[in-house]
Amino acid sequence: MNSVYVVGIGPGGGEQMTGEARKALESCDIIIGYTVYIDLIRGQYPDKTFLTTPMTQEAERCRMAFEEAEQGRDVSLVCSGDAGVYGMAGLMYEIKGAYPHVNIKVVPGITAATGGAAVLGAPLMHDFAVISLSDLLTPWEKIEARLRAAAMADFVICLYNPSSRKRKDHLKRACEILLEYKRDDTVCGTVRNIGRDGEARQVMTLAELKDTEADMFTTVYIGNEQTKQIDGSMVTPRGYRNV
Amino acid sequence: MNSVYVVGIGPGGGEQMTGEARKALESCDIIIGYTVYIDLIRGQYPDKTFLTTPMTQEAERCRMAFEEAEQGRDVSLVCSGDAGVYGMAGLMYEIKGAYPHVNIKVVPGITAATGGAAVLGAPLMHDFAVISLSDLLTPWEKIEARLRAAAMADFVICLYNPSSRKRKDHLKRACEILLEYKRDDTVCGTVRNIGRDGEARQVMTLAELKDTEADMFTTVYIGNEQTKQIDGSMVTPRGYRNV
Numbered sequence: 465m466n467s468v469y470v471v472g473i474g475p476g477g478g479e480q481m482t483g484e485a486r487k488a489l490e491s492c493d494i495i496i497g498y499t500v501y502i503d504l505i506r507g508q509y510p511d512k513t514f515l516t517t518p519m520t521q522e523a524e525r526c527r528m529a530f531e532e533a534e535q536g537r538d539v540s541l542v543c544s545g546d547a548g549v550y551g552m553a554g555l556m557y558e559i560k561g562a563y564p565h566v567n568i569k570v571v572p573g574i575t576a577a578t579g580g581a582a583v584l585g586a587p588l589m590h591d592f593a594v595i596s597l598s599d600l601l602t603p604w605e606k607i608e609a610r611l612r613a614a615a616m617a618d619f620v621i622c623l624y625n626p627s628s629r630k631r632k633d634h635l636k637r638a639c640e641i642l643l644e645y646k647r648d649d650t651v652c653g654t655v656r657n658i659g660r661d662g663e664a665r666q667v668m669t670l671a672e673l674k675d676t677e678a679d680m681f682t683t684v685y686i687g688n689e690q691t692k693q694i695d696g697s698m699v700t701p702r703g704y705r706n707v
Numbered sequence: 708m709n710s711v712y713v714v715g716i717g718p719g720g721g722e723q724m725t726g727e728a729r730k731a732l733e734s735c736d737i738i739i740g741y742t743v744y745i746d747l748i749r750g751q752y753p754d755k756t757f758l759t760t761p762m763t764q765e766a767e768r769c770r771m772a773f774e775e776a777e778q779g780r781d782v783s784l785v786c787s788g789d790a791g792v793y794g795m796a797g798l799m800y801e802i803k804g805a806y807p808h809v810n811i812k813v814v815p816g817i818t819a820a821t822g823g824a825a826v827l828g829a830p831l832m833h834d835f836a837v838i839s840l841s842d843l844l845t846p847w848e849k850i851e852a853r854l855r856a857a858a859m860a861d862f863v864i865c866l867y868n869p870s871s872r873k874r875k876d877h878l879k880r881a882c883e884i885l886l887e888y889k890r891d892d893t894v895c896g897t898v899r900n901i902g903r904d905g906e907a908r909q910v911m912t913l914a915e916l917k918d919t920e921a922d923m924f925t926t927v928y929i930g931n932e933q934t935k936q937i938d939g940s941m942v943t944p945r946g947y948r949n950v
Contacts, residue, residue: 472821479730482817484722548824550945554832557942568940570825572817574725578715581791582813589797590845591853593836593862601946602833610834610860617856618849619836697811699800702793703844 466533466566470553472546472573476659477504480574488571489540496529497542504660505542526556530563546575550596550624577622580655580683583665585697587653587685591619597634598625611638615645620691620700623684627677635684639674642686646670651687653698654678667698709776709809713796715789715816719902720747723817731814732783739772740785747903748785769799773806789818793839793867820865823898823926826908828940830896830928834862840877841868854881858888863934863943866927870920878927882917885929889913894930896941897921910941 469488474480489495489509495502499516506514515532517525529541543551553570560568581588593614599607614621621642626635642650650670656679657663668676670686678684691700712731717723732738732752738745742759749757758775760768772784786794796813803811824831836857842850857864864885869878885893893913899922900906911919913929921927934943 474725479727480725480815482717482723482725483729486726487722546821546824548821548829548831549835550832553825553829554942554945557828557937557940558944560938568828570829572723572821572825574815574817575821578789578791578815578818578821581789582796582815585800585811586791586796586813588791589793591836591838591850592792593834593857595834606861607834610862613856613860613862614836617853619853619856694800695803697800699797701801702797 466536467569468529468533468556468566469540469569469571470547470556471540471542471571472548472551472575473501473505473542473544474574474659475545475576475579477501477544478659480579480659482571482573485571485573492538492540494532494537494539495542496525496532496539498525501542501544504544522552522555523559526552526559529556530559530566533566534563543573545579546573548572549575549594576624576658576683579658581685583655583658583663584653584667584685585694585699587687587691587698587700588620588622589700589702590688592622593619594622594624596624597638598628599631608641611641612645615642618688620688621686623686625680626682626684628680635676635678636674639670643670643674646686651691651693651698653685654682656682658683667693667696709779710812711772711776711799711809712783712812712814713790713799714783714785714814715791715794715818716744716748716785716787717817717902718788718819718822720744720787721902723822723902725814725816728814728816735781735783737775737780737782738785739768739775739782741768744785744787747787765795765798766802769795769802772799773802773809776809777806788822789816791815792818792837819867819901819926822901824928826898826901826906827896827910827928828937828942830930830934830941830943831863831865832943832945833931835865836862837865837867839867840881841871842874851884854884855888858885861931863931864929866929868923869925869927871923878919878921879917882913886913886917889929894934894936894941896928897925899925901926910936910939
């Protein structure tokens with residue numbers, strides 16, 4: 465039976481790719497993905513055939529992968545970060561029914577949450593919640609309820625998609641909600657372009673984060689009650705008792 | 708200035724290690740870690756010096772790394788999974804003050820949450836919360852509050868340390884709390900020995916999970932309202948609208 469590898473290439477598609485991901489890409493004739501992600505790896509695989517679709521064509525991209533595999537080709541579908549975290553792995557399973565002769569093999573990658581955490585220091589050392597601020601596929605009320613729950617229970621919070629051209633104020637709105645539960649000086653951080661050229665981090669307070677502009681290449685971290693700034697890094701202690 | 712690399716070797720220390728992690732280990736004279744994790748990689752690096760400490764000696768392990776680096780040696784401190792998720796990265800920053808001439812560089816790895824998700828299918832496709840059930844460093848009341856918050860706000864939930872010899876009933880207690888908010892037939896999954904020999908997955912309902920015995924090598928997933936079983940895999944749709 466033919467397989468499609470659904471491969472997370474890590475945040476930048478470079479050294480943060482796993483050995484398993486590299487092996488999958490090397491074994492394939494065809495690599496399929498969103499244009500921007502393909503551009504991250506194209507130069508590393510000059511002998512492969514690359515097929516790209518634009519941002520909104522996710523289902524089309526999945527069908528393309530299944531159809532190539534049905535015809536006997538070895539195919540990888542790539543996602544930045546991890547294919548199973550706001551990536552394409554779920555949609556592949558949802559569409560799979562129409563292609564009974566093709567298997568799916570998900571190859572995990574470093575997702576932005578942990579890739580960016582390593583840049584900031586160690587913000588995710590304890591229980592954490594990952595929330596996307598994109599309301600393209602999720603009603604804002606559901607996002608807001610999750611922000612409130614995560615703040616109330618003192619999770620460290622990691623925000624994906626903090627902003628976009630169409631929803632410039634989402635991060636500000638999220639911070640206003642979090643500030644109902646958390647101190648003004650809660651330690652926060654942002655990382656832009658994780659694992660890519662121009663990687664940059666900032667550590668700040670929640671009050672400052674509220675007035676920070678983030679773009680779609682930024683991942684945002686809000687500390688728990690114990691998170692501190694050490695030497696410019698953002699660090700959450702592992703436990704609530706002394707070590 | 709000397710550096711200590713704090714390296715996540717992924718769940719099994721094999722093909723799920725990143726290129727960056729391999730480069731760090733190869734560049735070092737000395738590799739330090741908990742005995743069990745060192746055993747995962749020792750055979751791959753026959754020329755290195757390995758220093759190990761037992762499970763409860765985390766602070767001692769960190770000091771060992773700093774002291775070797777202070778003496779001019781290139782040192783990696785390894786953790787399974789990601790060093791920044793219930794790993795050693797935070798403690799390294801907390802101890803760093805005593806070693807002003809040593810830098811810390813965290814190298815991210817595939818954490819159990821995403822590594823296990825790839826084995827199950829695509830359970831983490833939407834907002835999720837990661838919670839450790841170990842009450843060694845965290846009061847159980849705090850863990851319980853987080854379980855309640857995550858269930859109420861319909862996060863997918865990933866549980867680390869679901870059980871140990873001393874707290875055999877933690878997973879059962881957690882499931883009982885979750886069942887106050889979630890349907891009996893909520894789709895759940897477990898993965899044992901992620902990325903290691905004997906890797907095994909199970910997909911089941913929350914009612915079944917309540918009566919499942921998990922050990923310390925198991926990672927547990929509880930779906931959100933939309934999570935389904937497709938062809939034996941655990942899949943959470945990406946959004947709440949049709950794609």
